[in-house]
Amino acid sequence: MAPQNAAIESFFQQRPTNTSLACEPGEGFTQEEIESVLHPQVDNTWTPDAPYEHVDIDELDAGPRCVLITGRIVNFYNQPATQKRPQSAKGCLRLLVKDDTGVMTVRLWYSHMEYKLQLGQIVSIWTPHVSNGDHGSLAVPQAPMFVSIFPERDRSCHFKIHESGDQGLQYKKPLEYCEGNALPELMTLKNFAEGGYEVPNSRVLVCVKGVGAKRKVATKKGGDVNDLVKVMVFDDTTEATFSLWGPMTASAANWKASHTVLLLTRPGYNPGKSVWLSLKNHTIVDIDPAISDAFWLRAFAQRMIKKSHVNPTIPAGVFDFDSFLASDTKMLFTFADIDYIARLDDAEPIVGYLSVVIYEIFLTKLHRRNMLLGNECCGIPIYANAIAGKCKHCDKEVPLRVNPRILGTVMDETGCSATGKMILSHQAWEHLLGRSAAELASASSELIEYLEQRLLFLRVTLLFGWAVEDNESGIGRLCIEDVRM
Numbered sequence: 001m002a003p004q005n006a007a008i009e010s011f012f013q014q015r016p017t018n019t020s021l022a023c024e025p026g027e028g029f030t031q032e033e034i035e036s037v038l039h040p041q042v043d044n045t046w047t048p049d050a051p052y053e054h055v056d057i058d059e060l061d062a063g064p065r066c067v068l069i070t071g072r073i074v075n076f077y078n079q080p081a082t083q084k085r086p087q088s089a090k091g092c093l094r095l096l097v098k099d100d101t102g103v104m105t106v107r108l109w110y111s112h113m114e115y116k117l118q119l120g121q122i123v124s125i126w127t128p129h130v131s132n133g134d135h136g137s138l139a140v141p142q143a144p145m146f147v148s149i150f151p152e153r154d155r156s157c158h159f160k161i162h163e164s165g166d167q168g169l170q171y172k173k174p175l176e177y178c179e180g181n182a183l184p185e186l187m188t189l190k191n192f193a194e195g196g197y198e199v200p201n202s203r204v205l206v207c208v209k210g211v212g213a214k215r216k217v218a219t220k221k222g223g224d225v226n227d228l229v230k231v232m233v234f235d236d237t238t239e240a241t242f243s244l245w246g247p248m249t250a251s252a253a254n255w256k257a258s259h260t261v262l263l264l265t266r267p268g269y270n271p272g273k274s275v276w277l278s279l280k281n282h283t284i285v286d287i288d289p290a291i292s293d294a295f296w297l298r299a300f301a302q303r304m305i306k307k308s309h310v311n312p313t314i315p316a317g318v319f320d321f322d323s324f325l326a327s328d329t330k331m332l333f334t335f336a337d338i339d340y341i342a343r344l345d346d347a348e349p350i351v352g353y354l355s356v357v358i359y360e361i362f363l364t365k366l367h368r369r370n371m372l373l374g375n376e377c378c379g380i381p382i383y384a385n386a387i388a389g390k391c392k393h394c395d396k397e398v399p400l401r402v403n404p405r406i407l408g409t410v411m412d413e414t415g416c417s418a419t420g421k422m423i424l425s426h427q428a429w430e431h432l433l434g435r436s437a438a439e440l441a442s443a444s445s446e447l448i449e450y451l452e453q454r455l456l457f458l459r460v461t462l463l464f465g466w467a468v469e470d471n472e473s474g475i476g477r478l479c480i481e482d483v484r485m
Helices: 031-038 189-193 246-254 292-308 321-326 335-342 363-368 426-433 437-441 445-455
Strands: 063-080 091-098 103-110 122-132 145-149 158-162 203-211 215-218 225-234 239-245 261-265 268-270 276-278 284-287 350-358 373-377 380-384 388-390 397-399 459-466 479-484
Touching: 063 103, 063 246, 063 284, 091 122, 091 284, 189 203, 189 239, 203 239, 203 292, 225 246, 239 246, 261 292, 321 350, 321 459, 335 350, 335 459, 363 445, 373 397, 373 437, 380 388, 426 437, 426 445, 426 459, 426 479
Parallel strands: 103 145, 239 276
Antiparallel strands: 063 091, 063 122, 091 103, 122 145, 122 158, 203 225, 203 261, 215 225, 225 239, 261 284, 268 276, 350 459, 373 380, 388 397, 459 479
């Protein structure tokens, strides 16, 4: 029996004050359930309720028809919605999707779904209706057929990104391309900048030279902050800057310097001292198109990177140094002999000895500049007094080699070689410097200065190889396999 004049709290059982039983926010839902609603993932297990016919873009007709379209994304941009009602869509992604027959416009509405789009991705669209936008603003003039889908609300339509299974072979043919013939309206970067941008369907074929870091930039209209990535591109005539804005910047992360080729159809052009290209809503970007000009440009870029690389390696399989060392007869060349052979029309790769004097060496200078070792990644030079460095673009750890610019002018009685023009192997550097690259990177300033004074005006014998620049693996520079005192 409760005591006389007891408080009402005495009639109820006291709950233990345990922090583990404290109520957490979420209104009874787990964190996984909340994330699935706020940030839903693309449902790739969607099953159509009716048969959908797989058709090419040039076979599309306006009207109700259950069709399946597959192609590559060649342009897209985000258009936020103006309505603020909870039931309305948050925005619309406008895509240009192209296959080998044509290009079309896709208006992809979204509410909570996050679509991670990139240029060049293969996508599939299931839609029950196709519209014609010839007389309206819903589609660009070059892609009049368009579809408008809202997969989150309408189960009769679906959008799928093929993140795996892309072998890089499908939908690589540019529009209006006929094998064996030149691509219509294709011009060089120099001709494009000198007035070719006024041609309605102008095209330029460029190779990626380097991708800059992503940074935040305030736009002139409204002052909104947007992402910007500047991509350096080039062809055999000049260089240009290609700017990507907003969600388009994620596409450049997979582009490789001196390897990725872009075919830009109707790009934007900003006149100025340098060539500046931009992406308009009607621009078509074909990544690594399957045309002969793209193959030639990629090969040209590979030859250029061999010449401009800050620290190239000796090409493999070109010189047979072992057979040369095992032979009874060994040739001693001079710079004059090498110069004469290099000017021959049918010059063959040569291997031999070269007796030279080190006229200049820059160990102390490069040590003070923190440039004793170097390499290149993503088209960006990397220097450090360490055996490894981090790329500023991809954040990948890159192994560094001894900087070839340590060796200045090297001469004999007939000629000389300029600073940094020779390619030395790891073995050659160890025999010349008397220490490994790791030991050189950790050496003190006094030791570096002593080593420079010891090597200056020293006569050494170089085991070298040389191949003509036009050779498949040759780069037109002396490749030093070993150094003998």
